[in-house]
Amino acid sequence: MARILFTAHSSVGHVRALVPAARIAAEHGHTVALAAPEAAAAEVAAHGVAHLPAGLDMRQAVLEDVGPVADLPHEERVHAVHHHGFAGRPAPAMAADLVRLASEFKPEVIVREPTEFGGYLAAELLGLPHVTLAANGGTPGIVNEALLVRLGEHHEALGVLVEPSVAVLYRYLHGVLMPPAFDPSEATIPNACFYQQTSPRRLGERLPEWVADLDPARPVVLAALGTTGDNMSETPALLRRIGRALDQLDVNAVLVAGKHLTGEDVPGSRVRVVEWIAQPLMLEIADLFLTHAGFNSVRESLRAGVPLVAVPRSAEQPQNAARCQELGVAQVTQPSEATATAIHDACAEVLGEPRYLMAARALQRSIVALPPLDTFVADLVALT
Structure with missing residues:
Protein backbone atom coordinates (compact mmCIF):
# COMPACT_ATOMS: atom_id res chain seq x y z
CA MET A 1 0.00 0.00 0.00
CA GLN A 197 -14.17 11.68 -13.72
CA THR A 198 -16.33 11.02 -10.70
CA SER A 199 -18.36 13.97 -9.46
CA PRO A 200 -17.56 14.83 -5.82
CA ARG A 201 -20.15 14.30 -3.12
CA ARG A 202 -19.95 15.27 0.51
CA LEU A 203 -20.63 12.54 3.05
CA GLY A 204 -24.37 12.00 3.47
CA GLU A 205 -25.20 14.45 0.70
CA ARG A 206 -28.78 14.42 -0.62
CA LEU A 207 -31.29 16.69 -2.31
CA PRO A 208 -34.14 18.35 -0.40
CA GLU A 209 -37.47 16.55 -0.28
CA TRP A 210 -39.23 19.19 -2.39
CA VAL A 211 -37.20 18.08 -5.41
CA ALA A 212 -39.38 14.96 -5.65
CA ASP A 213 -42.44 17.17 -6.04
CA LEU A 214 -41.20 19.20 -9.03
CA ASP A 215 -43.67 19.24 -11.91
CA PRO A 216 -42.68 16.31 -14.18
CA ALA A 217 -44.21 18.08 -17.19
CA ARG A 218 -41.68 20.91 -17.00
CA PRO A 219 -37.92 20.78 -17.62
CA VAL A 220 -35.61 21.39 -14.67
CA VAL A 221 -33.17 24.29 -14.87
CA LEU A 222 -30.38 24.70 -12.33
CA ALA A 223 -28.70 28.12 -12.11
CA ALA A 224 -25.54 28.67 -10.05
CA LEU A 225 -22.61 31.06 -10.39
CA GLY A 226 -20.09 29.22 -8.23
CA THR A 227 -18.11 30.40 -5.22
CA THR A 228 -15.76 32.64 -7.23
CA GLY A 229 -18.53 35.17 -7.73
CA ASP A 230 -19.13 35.76 -4.03
CA ASN A 231 -16.74 38.72 -3.93
CA MET A 232 -17.81 40.29 -7.24
CA SER A 233 -19.89 43.41 -6.77
CA GLU A 234 -22.26 42.76 -9.67
CA THR A 235 -23.26 39.26 -8.47
CA PRO A 236 -26.56 40.20 -6.75
CA ALA A 237 -27.76 42.18 -9.77
CA LEU A 238 -26.86 39.35 -12.13
CA LEU A 239 -28.68 36.83 -9.93
CA ARG A 240 -31.79 39.03 -10.01
CA ARG A 241 -31.68 39.17 -13.79
CA ILE A 242 -31.31 35.40 -13.92
CA GLY A 243 -34.32 35.06 -11.62
CA ARG A 244 -36.45 37.30 -13.85
CA ALA A 245 -35.36 35.39 -16.94
CA LEU A 246 -36.15 31.97 -15.50
CA ASP A 247 -39.53 33.09 -14.21
CA GLN A 248 -40.54 33.82 -17.81
CA LEU A 249 -39.83 30.22 -18.86
CA ASP A 250 -42.19 27.29 -18.38
CA VAL A 251 -39.69 25.38 -16.23
CA ASN A 252 -38.89 24.17 -12.74
CA ALA A 253 -36.07 26.61 -11.89
CA VAL A 254 -33.67 26.34 -8.96
CA LEU A 255 -31.47 29.40 -8.41
CA VAL A 256 -28.47 28.99 -6.07
CA ALA A 257 -27.91 32.47 -4.67
CA GLY A 258 -25.72 31.98 -1.62
CA LYS A 259 -26.37 34.80 0.83
CA HIS A 260 -26.94 37.34 -1.96
CA LEU A 261 -30.70 36.82 -2.45
CA THR A 262 -33.74 35.20 -0.91
CA GLY A 263 -36.98 34.12 -2.52
CA GLU A 264 -38.44 37.55 -1.76
CA ASP A 265 -35.90 39.13 -4.13
CA VAL A 266 -37.10 37.16 -7.17
CA PRO A 267 -40.59 37.85 -8.54
CA GLY A 268 -42.97 35.17 -9.70
CA SER A 269 -43.51 31.60 -8.57
CA ARG A 270 -41.48 29.45 -10.97
CA VAL A 271 -38.07 30.05 -9.37
CA ARG A 272 -37.03 28.48 -6.09
CA VAL A 273 -34.14 30.42 -4.55
CA VAL A 274 -31.80 28.40 -2.33
CA GLU A 275 -28.61 29.29 -0.53
CA TRP A 276 -26.90 26.03 -1.53
CA ILE A 277 -27.73 22.68 -3.10
CA ALA A 278 -25.80 19.48 -3.87
CA GLN A 279 -24.84 20.44 -7.42
CA PRO A 280 -23.72 17.04 -8.80
CA LEU A 281 -26.92 15.42 -7.56
CA MET A 282 -29.07 18.24 -8.91
CA LEU A 283 -27.41 17.91 -12.30
CA GLU A 284 -28.47 14.27 -12.45
CA ILE A 285 -32.08 15.45 -12.77
CA ALA A 286 -31.52 18.72 -14.67
CA ASP A 287 -32.30 19.52 -18.29
CA LEU A 288 -30.25 22.72 -18.41
CA PHE A 289 -27.48 24.27 -16.31
CA LEU A 290 -27.07 28.05 -16.25
CA THR A 291 -23.52 28.50 -14.99
CA HIS A 292 -20.46 30.73 -14.71
CA ALA A 293 -18.53 27.93 -16.53
CA GLY A 294 -16.04 27.19 -13.77
CA PHE A 295 -14.02 24.03 -14.31
CA ASN A 296 -15.94 21.90 -11.79
CA SER A 297 -19.33 23.11 -13.01
CA VAL A 298 -18.58 22.39 -16.67
CA ARG A 299 -17.10 19.01 -15.84
CA GLU A 300 -20.00 17.97 -13.61
CA SER A 301 -22.61 19.15 -16.11
CA LEU A 302 -21.10 17.27 -19.04
CA ARG A 303 -20.56 14.18 -16.88
CA ALA A 304 -24.34 14.25 -16.38
CA GLY A 305 -25.00 14.93 -20.08
CA VAL A 306 -26.62 18.30 -19.36
CA PRO A 307 -26.26 21.21 -21.84
CA LEU A 308 -25.38 24.68 -20.56
CA VAL A 309 -26.00 28.38 -20.79
CA ALA A 310 -22.75 30.03 -19.72
CA VAL A 311 -22.16 33.51 -18.31
CA PRO A 312 -18.36 33.43 -17.87
CA ARG A 313 -16.95 36.00 -15.48
CA SER A 314 -13.32 35.36 -14.52
CA ALA A 315 -10.32 32.99 -14.40
CA GLU A 316 -10.60 30.09 -16.85
CA GLN A 317 -14.35 30.56 -17.32
CA PRO A 318 -14.26 32.43 -20.67
CA GLN A 319 -12.11 29.67 -22.20
CA ASN A 320 -14.36 26.95 -20.79
CA ALA A 321 -17.48 28.68 -22.08
CA ALA A 322 -16.03 29.28 -25.53
CA ARG A 323 -15.01 25.65 -25.84
CA CYS A 324 -18.45 24.45 -24.78
CA GLN A 325 -20.00 26.67 -27.43
CA GLU A 326 -17.59 25.32 -30.06
CA LEU A 327 -18.59 21.78 -29.13
CA GLY A 328 -22.28 22.64 -29.47
CA VAL A 329 -23.18 21.94 -25.83
CA ALA A 330 -23.76 25.56 -24.74
CA GLN A 331 -24.97 29.03 -25.50
CA VAL A 332 -22.72 31.78 -24.13
CA THR A 333 -23.89 35.16 -22.87
CA GLN A 334 -21.14 37.61 -21.93
CA PRO A 335 -21.61 39.36 -18.56
CA SER A 336 -21.80 42.79 -20.20
CA GLU A 337 -24.68 41.53 -22.35
CA ALA A 338 -26.44 39.37 -19.77
CA THR A 339 -29.77 41.17 -19.58
CA ALA A 340 -32.79 39.25 -18.36
CA THR A 341 -33.96 39.07 -21.98
CA ALA A 342 -30.64 37.73 -23.26
CA ILE A 343 -30.51 35.10 -20.53
CA HIS A 344 -34.11 34.09 -21.21
CA ASP A 345 -33.47 33.76 -24.94
CA ALA A 346 -30.30 31.68 -24.44
CA CYS A 347 -32.11 29.30 -22.10
CA ALA A 348 -35.07 29.00 -24.46
CA GLU A 349 -32.69 28.26 -27.34
CA VAL A 350 -30.90 25.42 -25.53
CA LEU A 351 -34.11 23.92 -24.14
CA GLY A 352 -35.86 24.14 -27.50
CA GLU A 353 -33.11 22.79 -29.76
CA PRO A 354 -32.42 19.04 -29.32
CA ARG A 355 -28.94 19.42 -30.84
CA TYR A 356 -27.58 20.86 -27.58
CA LEU A 357 -28.73 17.86 -25.58
CA MET A 358 -27.46 15.46 -28.26
CA ALA A 359 -24.03 17.10 -28.22
CA ALA A 360 -23.90 17.00 -24.41
CA ARG A 361 -24.84 13.32 -24.37
CA ALA A 362 -22.18 12.56 -27.00
CA LEU A 363 -19.53 14.19 -24.82
CA GLN A 364 -20.90 12.34 -21.82
CA ARG A 365 -20.30 9.06 -23.66
CA SER A 366 -16.70 10.12 -24.30
CA ILE A 367 -16.29 10.80 -20.58
CA VAL A 368 -17.69 7.50 -19.31
CA ALA A 369 -15.67 5.54 -21.89
Whole structure:
Protein backbone atom coordinates (compact mmCIF):
# COMPACT_ATOMS: atom_id res chain seq x y z
CA MET A 1 0.00 0.00 0.00
CA ALA A 2 1.20 3.49 -0.87
CA ARG A 3 1.16 6.77 1.04
CA ILE A 4 -0.34 9.44 -1.21
CA LEU A 5 -0.39 13.15 -0.42
CA PHE A 6 -2.73 15.42 -2.39
CA THR A 7 -2.24 19.20 -2.40
CA ALA A 8 -4.70 21.98 -3.27
CA HIS A 9 -5.52 25.62 -2.73
CA SER A 10 -8.20 26.37 -0.15
CA SER A 11 -10.94 27.27 -2.65
CA VAL A 12 -13.88 24.86 -2.64
CA GLY A 13 -13.55 24.25 -6.38
CA HIS A 14 -9.89 23.28 -6.14
CA VAL A 15 -10.56 20.86 -3.27
CA ARG A 16 -13.54 19.30 -5.08
CA ALA A 17 -11.36 18.59 -8.09
CA LEU A 18 -9.16 16.22 -6.07
CA VAL A 19 -11.36 14.57 -3.44
CA PRO A 20 -12.90 11.87 -5.69
CA ALA A 21 -9.44 10.50 -6.51
CA ALA A 22 -8.37 10.78 -2.87
CA ARG A 23 -11.42 8.86 -1.68
CA ILE A 24 -10.96 6.11 -4.26
CA ALA A 25 -7.30 5.77 -3.28
CA ALA A 26 -8.37 5.38 0.35
CA GLU A 27 -10.97 2.80 -0.64
CA HIS A 28 -8.16 0.80 -2.24
CA GLY A 29 -6.38 0.72 1.12
CA HIS A 30 -3.77 3.42 0.53
CA THR A 31 -2.95 6.01 3.19
CA VAL A 32 -4.25 9.33 1.93
CA ALA A 33 -4.29 12.95 3.07
CA LEU A 34 -5.03 16.27 1.41
CA ALA A 35 -2.79 19.19 2.33
CA ALA A 36 -4.41 22.60 1.96
CA PRO A 37 -4.63 25.86 3.92
CA GLU A 38 -6.68 25.86 7.11
CA ALA A 39 -9.56 27.58 5.32
CA ALA A 40 -10.19 24.32 3.43
CA ALA A 41 -10.48 22.12 6.53
CA ALA A 42 -14.28 21.95 6.63
CA GLU A 43 -14.64 21.21 2.91
CA VAL A 44 -11.99 18.46 3.00
CA ALA A 45 -13.60 16.88 6.07
CA ALA A 46 -17.04 17.00 4.43
CA HIS A 47 -15.71 14.62 1.78
CA GLY A 48 -14.28 12.17 4.31
CA VAL A 49 -10.62 12.87 3.51
CA ALA A 50 -7.92 13.53 6.11
CA HIS A 51 -6.76 17.16 6.06
CA LEU A 52 -3.23 18.37 6.75
CA PRO A 53 -3.10 22.17 7.25
CA ALA A 54 -0.42 23.61 4.98
CA GLY A 55 0.36 26.71 2.98
CA LEU A 56 -1.20 30.14 2.64
CA ASP A 57 -4.69 31.01 1.48
CA MET A 58 -4.07 32.01 -2.14
CA ARG A 59 -6.96 34.49 -2.14
CA GLN A 60 -5.61 36.25 0.94
CA ALA A 61 -2.10 36.37 -0.53
CA VAL A 62 -3.39 37.99 -3.73
CA LEU A 63 -5.43 40.48 -1.69
CA GLU A 64 -2.38 41.42 0.39
CA ASP A 65 -0.02 41.68 -2.58
CA VAL A 66 -2.32 43.28 -5.16
CA GLY A 67 -5.50 44.41 -3.43
CA PRO A 68 -9.09 43.51 -4.41
CA VAL A 69 -9.05 41.92 -7.87
CA ALA A 70 -12.60 40.63 -8.29
CA ASP A 71 -13.72 43.61 -10.34
CA LEU A 72 -10.50 44.15 -12.32
CA PRO A 73 -10.57 43.66 -16.10
CA HIS A 74 -10.21 40.00 -17.00
CA GLU A 75 -6.59 40.09 -18.21
CA GLU A 76 -5.38 42.04 -15.17
CA ARG A 77 -7.21 39.69 -12.83
CA VAL A 78 -5.74 36.61 -14.50
CA HIS A 79 -2.21 38.03 -14.29
CA ALA A 80 -2.63 38.89 -10.60
CA VAL A 81 -3.94 35.44 -9.71
CA HIS A 82 -1.27 33.59 -11.72
CA HIS A 83 1.71 35.74 -10.68
CA HIS A 84 0.82 36.44 -7.04
CA GLY A 85 -1.38 33.42 -6.34
CA PHE A 86 -0.41 30.30 -8.27
CA ALA A 87 3.30 31.11 -8.55
CA GLY A 88 3.49 33.68 -5.76
CA ARG A 89 4.10 33.37 -2.03
CA PRO A 90 1.66 30.46 -1.56
CA ALA A 91 3.91 28.10 -3.57
CA PRO A 92 7.07 28.22 -1.39
CA ALA A 93 4.94 28.46 1.77
CA MET A 94 3.15 25.24 0.84
CA ALA A 95 6.45 23.60 -0.10
CA ALA A 96 8.01 24.45 3.26
CA ASP A 97 5.02 23.06 5.16
CA LEU A 98 4.96 19.88 3.07
CA VAL A 99 8.64 19.22 3.70
CA ARG A 100 7.98 19.62 7.43
CA LEU A 101 4.91 17.35 7.29
CA ALA A 102 6.77 14.73 5.27
CA SER A 103 8.77 13.61 8.29
CA GLU A 104 5.53 12.40 9.88
CA PHE A 105 3.26 11.54 6.94
CA LYS A 106 6.08 10.05 4.83
CA PRO A 107 4.47 10.44 1.39
CA GLU A 108 5.61 8.27 -1.49
CA VAL A 109 3.99 10.39 -4.19
CA ILE A 110 2.49 13.91 -4.27
CA VAL A 111 -0.60 14.70 -6.36
CA ARG A 112 -1.45 18.35 -6.98
CA GLU A 113 -4.04 20.21 -8.97
CA PRO A 114 -2.33 22.12 -11.80
CA THR A 115 -2.38 25.58 -10.21
CA GLU A 116 -0.84 24.44 -6.90
CA PHE A 117 2.96 24.51 -7.30
CA GLY A 118 4.01 23.98 -3.69
CA GLY A 119 3.46 20.24 -4.07
CA TYR A 120 5.76 20.21 -7.07
CA LEU A 121 8.49 22.16 -5.24
CA ALA A 122 8.26 19.93 -2.17
CA ALA A 123 8.39 16.76 -4.25
CA GLU A 124 11.54 17.95 -6.00
CA LEU A 125 13.13 18.77 -2.63
CA LEU A 126 12.12 15.38 -1.19
CA GLY A 127 13.06 13.38 -4.29
CA LEU A 128 9.47 12.15 -4.77
CA PRO A 129 7.42 11.68 -7.93
CA HIS A 130 4.86 14.43 -8.43
CA VAL A 131 1.64 14.15 -10.41
CA THR A 132 -0.94 16.66 -11.64
CA LEU A 133 -4.64 15.91 -11.81
CA ALA A 134 -6.46 18.40 -14.04
CA ALA A 135 -10.18 18.78 -13.57
CA ASN A 136 -10.62 20.40 -16.94
CA GLY A 137 -8.71 21.59 -19.98
CA GLY A 138 -6.49 24.64 -20.11
CA THR A 139 -3.30 23.40 -18.43
CA PRO A 140 -1.04 24.63 -21.26
CA GLY A 141 -2.35 28.13 -20.64
CA ILE A 142 -1.25 28.08 -16.99
CA VAL A 143 2.45 27.44 -17.48
CA ASN A 144 3.84 30.34 -19.48
CA GLU A 145 7.30 31.90 -19.54
CA ALA A 146 6.50 34.43 -16.82
CA LEU A 147 5.30 31.68 -14.48
CA LEU A 148 8.42 29.59 -15.14
CA VAL A 149 10.59 32.62 -14.29
CA ARG A 150 8.73 33.04 -11.00
CA LEU A 151 9.10 29.33 -10.23
CA GLY A 152 12.81 29.65 -11.00
CA GLU A 153 13.07 32.22 -8.21
CA HIS A 154 11.51 29.74 -5.81
CA HIS A 155 13.88 27.00 -7.04
CA GLU A 156 16.85 29.20 -6.22
CA ALA A 157 15.52 30.24 -2.81
CA LEU A 158 14.61 26.68 -1.75
CA GLY A 159 17.61 24.93 -3.28
CA VAL A 160 15.80 22.98 -5.98
CA LEU A 161 18.60 22.11 -8.38
CA VAL A 162 16.66 21.38 -11.57
CA GLU A 163 15.57 24.23 -13.84
CA PRO A 164 11.76 24.61 -14.08
CA SER A 165 10.28 23.66 -17.44
CA VAL A 166 7.21 22.00 -18.87
CA ALA A 167 9.19 18.77 -19.19
CA VAL A 168 10.14 18.88 -15.50
CA LEU A 169 6.73 19.91 -14.21
CA TYR A 170 5.04 16.97 -15.93
CA ARG A 171 7.79 14.39 -16.09
CA TYR A 172 5.89 11.72 -14.14
CA LEU A 173 2.15 11.80 -14.89
CA HIS A 174 -0.40 14.40 -15.92
CA GLY A 175 -3.92 13.11 -15.32
CA VAL A 176 -6.85 14.81 -17.06
CA LEU A 177 -10.50 14.34 -16.07
CA MET A 178 -12.01 15.33 -19.40
CA PRO A 179 -11.70 13.51 -22.73
CA PRO A 180 -9.17 14.76 -25.33
CA ALA A 181 -12.07 16.05 -27.45
CA PHE A 182 -12.82 18.72 -24.86
CA ASP A 183 -9.35 20.27 -24.95
CA PRO A 184 -6.93 18.61 -27.41
CA SER A 185 -4.08 20.80 -26.08
CA GLU A 186 -4.02 18.69 -22.90
CA ALA A 187 -2.61 15.83 -24.98
CA THR A 188 0.45 18.00 -25.70
CA ILE A 189 1.44 17.94 -22.01
CA PRO A 190 4.17 15.34 -21.36
CA ASN A 191 2.90 12.07 -19.88
CA ALA A 192 -0.74 13.08 -20.25
CA CYS A 193 -3.32 10.36 -19.52
CA PHE A 194 -7.09 10.75 -19.56
CA TYR A 195 -9.40 9.32 -16.92
CA GLN A 196 -13.12 9.10 -16.26
CA GLN A 197 -14.17 11.68 -13.72
CA THR A 198 -16.33 11.02 -10.70
CA SER A 199 -18.36 13.97 -9.46
CA PRO A 200 -17.56 14.83 -5.82
CA ARG A 201 -20.15 14.30 -3.12
CA ARG A 202 -19.95 15.27 0.51
CA LEU A 203 -20.63 12.54 3.05
CA GLY A 204 -24.37 12.00 3.47
CA GLU A 205 -25.20 14.45 0.70
CA ARG A 206 -28.78 14.42 -0.62
CA LEU A 207 -31.29 16.69 -2.31
CA PRO A 208 -34.14 18.35 -0.40
CA GLU A 209 -37.47 16.55 -0.28
CA TRP A 210 -39.23 19.19 -2.39
CA VAL A 211 -37.20 18.08 -5.41
CA ALA A 212 -39.38 14.96 -5.65
CA ASP A 213 -42.44 17.17 -6.04
CA LEU A 214 -41.20 19.20 -9.03
CA ASP A 215 -43.67 19.24 -11.91
CA PRO A 216 -42.68 16.31 -14.18
CA ALA A 217 -44.21 18.08 -17.19
CA ARG A 218 -41.68 20.91 -17.00
CA PRO A 219 -37.92 20.78 -17.62
CA VAL A 220 -35.61 21.39 -14.67
CA VAL A 221 -33.17 24.29 -14.87
CA LEU A 222 -30.38 24.70 -12.33
CA ALA A 223 -28.70 28.12 -12.11
CA ALA A 224 -25.54 28.67 -10.05
CA LEU A 225 -22.61 31.06 -10.39
CA GLY A 226 -20.09 29.22 -8.23
CA THR A 227 -18.11 30.40 -5.22
CA THR A 228 -15.76 32.64 -7.23
CA GLY A 229 -18.53 35.17 -7.73
CA ASP A 230 -19.13 35.76 -4.03
CA ASN A 231 -16.74 38.72 -3.93
CA MET A 232 -17.81 40.29 -7.24
CA SER A 233 -19.89 43.41 -6.77
CA GLU A 234 -22.26 42.76 -9.67
CA THR A 235 -23.26 39.26 -8.47
CA PRO A 236 -26.56 40.20 -6.75
CA ALA A 237 -27.76 42.18 -9.77
CA LEU A 238 -26.86 39.35 -12.13
CA LEU A 239 -28.68 36.83 -9.93
CA ARG A 240 -31.79 39.03 -10.01
CA ARG A 241 -31.68 39.17 -13.79
CA ILE A 242 -31.31 35.40 -13.92
CA GLY A 243 -34.32 35.06 -11.62
CA ARG A 244 -36.45 37.30 -13.85
CA ALA A 245 -35.36 35.39 -16.94
CA LEU A 246 -36.15 31.97 -15.50
CA ASP A 247 -39.53 33.09 -14.21
CA GLN A 248 -40.54 33.82 -17.81
CA LEU A 249 -39.83 30.22 -18.86
CA ASP A 250 -42.19 27.29 -18.38
CA VAL A 251 -39.69 25.38 -16.23
CA ASN A 252 -38.89 24.17 -12.74
CA ALA A 253 -36.07 26.61 -11.89
CA VAL A 254 -33.67 26.34 -8.96
CA LEU A 255 -31.47 29.40 -8.41
CA VAL A 256 -28.47 28.99 -6.07
CA ALA A 257 -27.91 32.47 -4.67
CA GLY A 258 -25.72 31.98 -1.62
CA LYS A 259 -26.37 34.80 0.83
CA HIS A 260 -26.94 37.34 -1.96
CA LEU A 261 -30.70 36.82 -2.45
CA THR A 262 -33.74 35.20 -0.91
CA GLY A 263 -36.98 34.12 -2.52
CA GLU A 264 -38.44 37.55 -1.76
CA ASP A 265 -35.90 39.13 -4.13
CA VAL A 266 -37.10 37.16 -7.17
CA PRO A 267 -40.59 37.85 -8.54
CA GLY A 268 -42.97 35.17 -9.70
CA SER A 269 -43.51 31.60 -8.57
CA ARG A 270 -41.48 29.45 -10.97
CA VAL A 271 -38.07 30.05 -9.37
CA ARG A 272 -37.03 28.48 -6.09
CA VAL A 273 -34.14 30.42 -4.55
CA VAL A 274 -31.80 28.40 -2.33
CA GLU A 275 -28.61 29.29 -0.53
CA TRP A 276 -26.90 26.03 -1.53
CA ILE A 277 -27.73 22.68 -3.10
CA ALA A 278 -25.80 19.48 -3.87
CA GLN A 279 -24.84 20.44 -7.42
CA PRO A 280 -23.72 17.04 -8.80
CA LEU A 281 -26.92 15.42 -7.56
CA MET A 282 -29.07 18.24 -8.91
CA LEU A 283 -27.41 17.91 -12.30
CA GLU A 284 -28.47 14.27 -12.45
CA ILE A 285 -32.08 15.45 -12.77
CA ALA A 286 -31.52 18.72 -14.67
CA ASP A 287 -32.30 19.52 -18.29
CA LEU A 288 -30.25 22.72 -18.41
CA PHE A 289 -27.48 24.27 -16.31
CA LEU A 290 -27.07 28.05 -16.25
CA THR A 291 -23.52 28.50 -14.99
CA HIS A 292 -20.46 30.73 -14.71
CA ALA A 293 -18.53 27.93 -16.53
CA GLY A 294 -16.04 27.19 -13.77
CA PHE A 295 -14.02 24.03 -14.31
CA ASN A 296 -15.94 21.90 -11.79
CA SER A 297 -19.33 23.11 -13.01
CA VAL A 298 -18.58 22.39 -16.67
CA ARG A 299 -17.10 19.01 -15.84
CA GLU A 300 -20.00 17.97 -13.61
CA SER A 301 -22.61 19.15 -16.11
CA LEU A 302 -21.10 17.27 -19.04
CA ARG A 303 -20.56 14.18 -16.88
CA ALA A 304 -24.34 14.25 -16.38
CA GLY A 305 -25.00 14.93 -20.08
CA VAL A 306 -26.62 18.30 -19.36
CA PRO A 307 -26.26 21.21 -21.84
CA LEU A 308 -25.38 24.68 -20.56
CA VAL A 309 -26.00 28.38 -20.79
CA ALA A 310 -22.75 30.03 -19.72
CA VAL A 311 -22.16 33.51 -18.31
CA PRO A 312 -18.36 33.43 -17.87
CA ARG A 313 -16.95 36.00 -15.48
CA SER A 314 -13.32 35.36 -14.52
CA ALA A 315 -10.32 32.99 -14.40
CA GLU A 316 -10.60 30.09 -16.85
CA GLN A 317 -14.35 30.56 -17.32
CA PRO A 318 -14.26 32.43 -20.67
CA GLN A 319 -12.11 29.67 -22.20
CA ASN A 320 -14.36 26.95 -20.79
CA ALA A 321 -17.48 28.68 -22.08
CA ALA A 322 -16.03 29.28 -25.53
CA ARG A 323 -15.01 25.65 -25.84
CA CYS A 324 -18.45 24.45 -24.78
CA GLN A 325 -20.00 26.67 -27.43
CA GLU A 326 -17.59 25.32 -30.06
CA LEU A 327 -18.59 21.78 -29.13
CA GLY A 328 -22.28 22.64 -29.47
CA VAL A 329 -23.18 21.94 -25.83
CA ALA A 330 -23.76 25.56 -24.74
CA GLN A 331 -24.97 29.03 -25.50
CA VAL A 332 -22.72 31.78 -24.13
CA THR A 333 -23.89 35.16 -22.87
CA GLN A 334 -21.14 37.61 -21.93
CA PRO A 335 -21.61 39.36 -18.56
CA SER A 336 -21.80 42.79 -20.20
CA GLU A 337 -24.68 41.53 -22.35
CA ALA A 338 -26.44 39.37 -19.77
CA THR A 339 -29.77 41.17 -19.58
CA ALA A 340 -32.79 39.25 -18.36
CA THR A 341 -33.96 39.07 -21.98
CA ALA A 342 -30.64 37.73 -23.26
CA ILE A 343 -30.51 35.10 -20.53
CA HIS A 344 -34.11 34.09 -21.21
CA ASP A 345 -33.47 33.76 -24.94
CA ALA A 346 -30.30 31.68 -24.44
CA CYS A 347 -32.11 29.30 -22.10
CA ALA A 348 -35.07 29.00 -24.46
CA GLU A 349 -32.69 28.26 -27.34
CA VAL A 350 -30.90 25.42 -25.53
CA LEU A 351 -34.11 23.92 -24.14
CA GLY A 352 -35.86 24.14 -27.50
CA GLU A 353 -33.11 22.79 -29.76
CA PRO A 354 -32.42 19.04 -29.32
CA ARG A 355 -28.94 19.42 -30.84
CA TYR A 356 -27.58 20.86 -27.58
CA LEU A 357 -28.73 17.86 -25.58
CA MET A 358 -27.46 15.46 -28.26
CA ALA A 359 -24.03 17.10 -28.22
CA ALA A 360 -23.90 17.00 -24.41
CA ARG A 361 -24.84 13.32 -24.37
CA ALA A 362 -22.18 12.56 -27.00
CA LEU A 363 -19.53 14.19 -24.82
CA GLN A 364 -20.90 12.34 -21.82
CA ARG A 365 -20.30 9.06 -23.66
CA SER A 366 -16.70 10.12 -24.30
CA ILE A 367 -16.29 10.80 -20.58
CA VAL A 368 -17.69 7.50 -19.31
CA ALA A 369 -15.67 5.54 -21.89
CA LEU A 370 -12.39 6.70 -20.29
CA PRO A 371 -10.49 4.55 -17.75
CA PRO A 372 -11.89 5.01 -14.22
CA LEU A 373 -10.11 6.78 -11.37
CA ASP A 374 -9.17 3.33 -10.05
CA THR A 375 -6.76 3.21 -13.01
CA PHE A 376 -5.38 6.62 -12.07
CA VAL A 377 -4.69 5.35 -8.56
CA ALA A 378 -2.96 2.25 -9.96
CA ASP A 379 -0.83 4.49 -12.18
CA LEU A 380 0.08 6.58 -9.14
CA VAL A 381 1.13 3.55 -7.14
CA ALA A 382 3.27 2.33 -10.04
CA LEU A 383 5.40 5.47 -9.62
CA THR A 384 6.29 4.70 -6.00
